[in-house]
Amino acid sequence: MFGAVAETAQKQARTVLFLAVSLYALYNYWQPGFPLSERAALALLAVTAFFVSMQPRNWLAGAFQVAHLLLGFAVFGYIILNAHELPYREGIPNSTDIMVGIAGVYLILVAVKACLGSGLAAVTAIFLLYLFFGQHLPVWLGGHRGFSLERIISFLYLNDAGIMGFAMSACLKYMALFLILGKVLQQVGAMDFVMGLSRSLFGTGRTGPPLMAVMSSALVGTVSGSTMGNVYISGNMTIPLMRRVGIRRELAAAIEAAASSGGQIMPPVMGFAVFLMIVLLDVAYVDVIVAALIPATLYFLVLGFGVWLRIRHMEAPGQPHAVKTGHDQPSVTSALLHPGLVTFLCALGVLVYLLANRNPLQTSVMIAMAACLTVSLPWRVRITPRKLFQALVDSGRELVDVAIACLALGIIAGTVLLTGLGTKLPALMIDWSTGNLPLLLICSFLACIVLGLGIPSSLAYMLVALLISHAIVQLGVELLDAHLFVFYAALAAMITPPVALAAYAAASIAKSDYWTTGWLAAALGMPKYLVPFAFIFRPQLLMRGSVLEILAVSALTLVGLAAVSLGLTGIRNPTVSALAARVCLVIGGTLVSVPPLDEAYVLAFGTALCMIGIAPLLLRVRRRA
CATH class of the missing domain: 1.20.1270 (Substrate Binding Domain Of Dnak; Chain:A; Domain 2)
Incomplete structure (x- = not known):
């Protein structure tokens, strides 16, 4: 009796906390707070929801779970209460700062291992070891000058460049809103239309759901212009369908990650990095869109071919191809008559219009969400309070995993920034490639990937474009071509381990091993590594x-x-x-x-x-x- 009551109470508490995570993200859009405090508040909600939702194996595991729950309140509550003072103590932390910071790093490692598996926890630990002992490595292997415990903990914990850095900011400001938008689109039938159209074209056999993932990601990418938003919007439907036809978790997540990573290269939206490009180059938006069309099309065509080949001939050669997914194959006509077409086109049209007029990404997403809710009212897919509640709870549930992953990424990013690894290696590569265009392109590509470990892909693009694109242009490459090359290279970090944010997100949906998912996604996303080199040497691919x-x-x-x-x-x-x-x-x-x-x-x-x-x-x- 007591066990049943406790289980019910835990379920209700879990639902309330998941709802609170989503509501806080929406509230933060309207009332943003101080950077450290708002990110710490999200981390506190996410860690609390995670430990409350865990099912302990025995009483000892339950005791540790409660201890970690209380430790989360102490670690992140300390940041919230002292957010305005902590940045001034960076470099000169007091004993309490150091103790709480060490506890925070420990808590994050525990939460990451329990939530996302040993792979990401091990990678995070390796970066920590490099941070503490990297001074013993030679310079050509990335050796640094060494840092004291106080310097390390204060950089990771006390400012907005470490644990509470760009990853948590992106999670709160962008990932959360796109995730909620994806759940809303599901509830108002937009994703039913996308999936129905994909099923009508590709069937429901073993290769159907993977190819649906590729096509749906291409379609959703035209609306979202975001790799992470793409994963959340389409992955929640395609990954379970792929699992239903017998595709292993890691491969299903990798297919979705590779497909969704095309979201920022698929016109017309292409993410907010494109607007940085427009400002830097002083070119028309339509010029960039036209130039990017063929490379994006090549990416999805080759990705679809690779996915089809792996599933049909390599992944399970002894199994029948005609596997039921539990869904009948609709006709193209019935798919196009689905009322979700209206909500999908509404989201696409609103986002394209607002972003084309350089409105903020957050505002565009919120308006697109409101437009979807409004236009759904006359149709049978109309939004209801129950549907909206479920969308917010589901969003919060997945946002918890993403927030915990972003806490680990904060440790990795802080290591890269503190040691100078993100600028040291690119500088060496540029020196090695003097006067040789192919070698300079390779070094530029690697520089973007390395920078992508420490800062968002759009900022990695901007920095490398400012530092390297001029050298590429001097060797005979058109300015727009050079910037598109750097743009592709920066986005490749989304599927390149050890960070691979798209792989993290897809692995959290599939409950798969992140490390295996990341390398599979990199292999499937091979065109993203080769296409930018192709259009540098073949400008015809950019519509010339x-x-x-x-x-x-x-x-x-x-x-x-x-x-x-x-x-x-x-x-x-x-x-x-x-x-x-x-x-x-x-x-x-x-x-x-x-x-x-x-x-x-x-x-x-x-x-x-x-x-x-x-x-x-x-x-x-x-x-x-």
């Missing part, structure tokens, strides 16, 4: 040239990228001959898709390698079929 040239170059690049995808997809095959064939495909496809078209011998060599690599694979696929 005649129609025939643009079509021919796009087709050639697509074939090369598809060959690389084919080589990477089946890399798990253990035979030596199959491995050699795939190496030929990866190298040959890269040579076909990236180098300048005037280097005919390179194209010929790459084509030959592709033909050598594809022959045995086609024979193997035919035998399997």
Whole structure:
């Protein structure tokens, strides 16, 4: 009897806390607070909701759970109460600051391990070890001058560049609102329309849900312009469908992460980094949109091909392809007649209009949310108080996992910023590449990824664009091309471990191992690493040239990228001959898709390698079929 009452009370408390997390994010939009205090308040709500929702295995685990719950109140409550004083004590913390800061780092490691698994906790611990002992490494391996305990704890805990840094700010200001928007879109039928249209086009077999994830992410990306928003909006529907047809958790999350990472490269929205580009270059918004169209299309086409290939021929070759998902396949006509089309187009139209007129991203999301709620009223998918309540609770539930991940990212980012790792390595790479365009491009790409560990992708783009794009232009590259290259490189950090925010978000939905998810997403998202190099050497991909040239170059690049995808997809095959064939495909496809078209011998060599690599694979696929 007592156990049932306790379980009911825990369930109700969990629901109230999840609701409070969402409501606080909405309240913060209207009444933002002091940066440290508002982020600490979100962290306190998230950690409290997480530990309250845990089911202890025994009385000892329950005692630790209560202790961690109380420790969360102490750690984050201390920041809230002293938010205005703590920044002035950075570098000269008192004994209480140090003790509470150490407890905070410990609490975050515990929460991350319990919530997201050992992978992220281990990566966070490695960065902490580097922060404490990196002075013993040589400079060329990233060695730093060393820091005292007081300096480390004060930087991580007392200011807004560490634990309470950009990751928590992005979680509160942007991720939360996009997550709530995604749940609202679900409740008013917009995502039912997207998924119905995807099912009508791709079917409901084993390859259907993964391809639905790719298509839905492309469609949602036209509205959200956000990788994280894309994951939350489409992943909540596509990942469970992929799991239903037998796709393992890590692969399902990786497919969604790779697909959603195309959200910021898919016109027309493309995220707020594009507006930084417009200001820096003084170009028209439409010019950037037109230039970005073919690269984004290539990305999703090759991603869809790689996903289809992995699922149908590599992931489960002995299982039947016609697997039921529990959903009938609708016709295209019935999908287009779904009332969710109205709410989807409303969200798309409002976001495009507001962002095109340079309205703040938060304001645009809130207005789009209000518009969706309003236009749904005359239809059968209308919003009701129960639906709105459920949307807020579901949003809060997922925001808890994301907030805990962002706390860990704060430790990683603080390490990168304090040690100077984010600027030290890029500077070395630029020195190594003097006068060599391909090498400079590679160094620039790596610099963006390294910077992406410490700051948001849009800021990483801006810094590298200011520091490196001029050098790229001096070597003969158009200014817009150079900035788009840096833009793609900065966004690649979203699926590149150890940070890989998109993989974190998808893994939290799928309850999968983040580390495996991140590397799978990076492999599937291969076009994001190659496409920017391709359009630097082939400006036809940016809509420069005649129609025939643009079509021919796009087709050639697509074939090369598809060959690389084919080589990477089946890399798990253990035979030596199959491995050699795939190496030929990866190298040959890269040579076909990236180098300048005037280097005919390179194209010929790459084509030959592709033909050598594809022959045995086609024979193997035919035998399997």
